[in-house]
Amino acid sequence: MKLTSKGRYAVMAMADLAKNEDSRPVSLKEISLRQGISIFYLEQLFLKLKLNSLVHSTRGSRGGYVLSNSPDQIKLSSIISAVNEEVETIKCNKNSKKGCNGKFAKCITHSLWNELSTHINLFFERKSLEDVLRKEKNFQGE
Amino acid sequence: MKLTSKGRYAVMAMADLAKNEDSRPVSLKEISLRQGISIFYLEQLFLKLKLNSLVHSTRGSRGGYVLSNSPDQIKLSSIISAVNEEVETIKCNKNSKKGCNGKFAKCITHSLWNELSTHINLFFERKSLEDVLRKEKNFQGE
DNA sequence: TCTAAAGTTGACTAATTTACTCAGGATACT
DNA sequence: AGTATCCTGAGTAAATTAGTCAACTTTAGA
Numbered sequence: 001m002k003l004t005s006k007g008r009y010a011v012m013a014m015a016d017l018a019k020n021e022d023s024r025p026v027s028l029k030e031i032s033l034r035q036g037i038s039i040f041y042l043e044q045l046f047l048k049l050k051l052n053s054l055v056h057s058t059r060g061s062r063g064g065y066v067l068s069n070s071p072d073q074i075k076l077s078s079i080i081s082a083v084n085e086e087v088e089t090i091k092c093n094k095n096s097k098k099g100c101n102g103k104f105a106k107c108i109t110h111s112l113w114n115e116l117s118t119h120i121n122l123f124f125e126r127k128s129l130e131d132v133l134r135k136e137k138n139f140q141g142e
Numbered sequence: 143m144k145l146t147s148k149g150r151y152a153v154m155a156m157a158d159l160a161k162n163e164d165s166r167p168v169s170l171k172e173i174s175l176r177q178g179i180s181i182f183y184l185e186q187l188f189l190k191l192k193l194n195s196l197v198h199s200t201r202g203s204r205g206g207y208v209l210s211n212s213p214d215q216i217k218l219s220s221i222i223s224a225v226n227e228e229v230e231t232i233k234c235n236k237n238s239k240k241g242c243n244g245k246f247a248k249c250i251t252h253s254l255w256n257e258l259s260t261h262i263n264l265f266f267e268r269k270s271l272e273d274v275l276r277k278e279k280n281f282q283g284e
Numbered sequence: 285t286c287t288a289a290a291g292t293t294g295a296c297t298a299a300t301t302t303a304c305t306c307a308g309g310a311t312a313c314t
Numbered sequence: 315a316g317t318a319t320c321c322t323g324a325g326t327a328a329a330t331t332a333g334t335c336a337a338c339t340t341t342a343g344a
Contacts, residue, residue: 008251040334060341061289109154116265123261182305202312203318
């Protein structure tokens with residue numbers, strides 16, 4: 001799992017979508033205005049979100065995007081990995097080509113980083129869009 | 143906390159140091175040969191490790207580096223943040239200059255990322271060099 | 285049926301970050 | 315004295331990320 005601002009923007013956009021869709025599709029233009037993300041960039045993000053069937057699109061005027069599932073069904077982990085094309089973790093044992101070749105310290109840190117990777121994954125696995133929205137409510141109330 | 147291969151190399155180097163220092167300082171050249179990291183790169187890393195007093199250096203021939211503490215006292219978190227010059231997390235509330243200015247979704251994802259940051263920190267906070275070495279032993283035994 | 289609003293797609297560029305190298309010096313052991 | 319080592323700052327090249335664009339298709343509504 002990669003952590004870049006791309007993923008952060010994707011979560012922002014999806015949160016905006018979740019908050020503002022009510023029966024009508026939400027256009028990228030709206031999201032762009034509300035969240036201050038360029039339309040061009042949003043296009044890129046939503047292309048991938050759509051490929052991963054996290055959203056559903058309607059073309060034409062009055063078109064836009066809606067969530068494919070209810071917010072509590074959408075895990076942040078799927079949003080983030082959708083836009084961040086999965087990185088393959090380095091295999092140490094099998095492909096001796098450019099692997100760790102008996103350099104134990106290297107192998108160890110690899111497995112350490114893999115462990116971390118699942119640790120991070122767990123974090124986003126446990127959070128849904130619904131959680132994010134709930135937090136936003138609290139935030140506004142303060 | 144930033145996660146790059148720089149941090150991974152630093153952990154590797156420190157693990158190598160922990161494993162091979164016995165009364166004598168370990169030279170960068172040795173580490174370079176064993177771990178396959180260029181000396182020039184190691185110099186850069188050890189400069190910072192030294193500034194953060196994680197290691198202690200001896201100049202001159204037969205010089206090199208030793209750990210400042212015993213491996214069980216050295217947390218991986220300190221190694222990683224030593225080489226990765228701390229990133230300041232973005233403050234949303236106070237400095238209205240380039241903050242989130244009422245864009246809640248943005249603020250929310252910020253706090254989300256901060257939460258994650260502490261989550262990651264915790265992971266490395268809990269691991270010591272000693273833990274890494276112990277794992278290496280197990281690994282060799284398999 | 286025309287037009288405007290929207291998504292679709294692939295390619296492209298600019299900016300930033302990261303990884304890595306280098307040169308020239310200072311220091312201390314033998 | 316000579317050599318092995320650390321010390322330091324500067325610099326470069328590669329990779330990644332962020333962001334832009336143009337030309338298209340589709341659909342709703344006037």
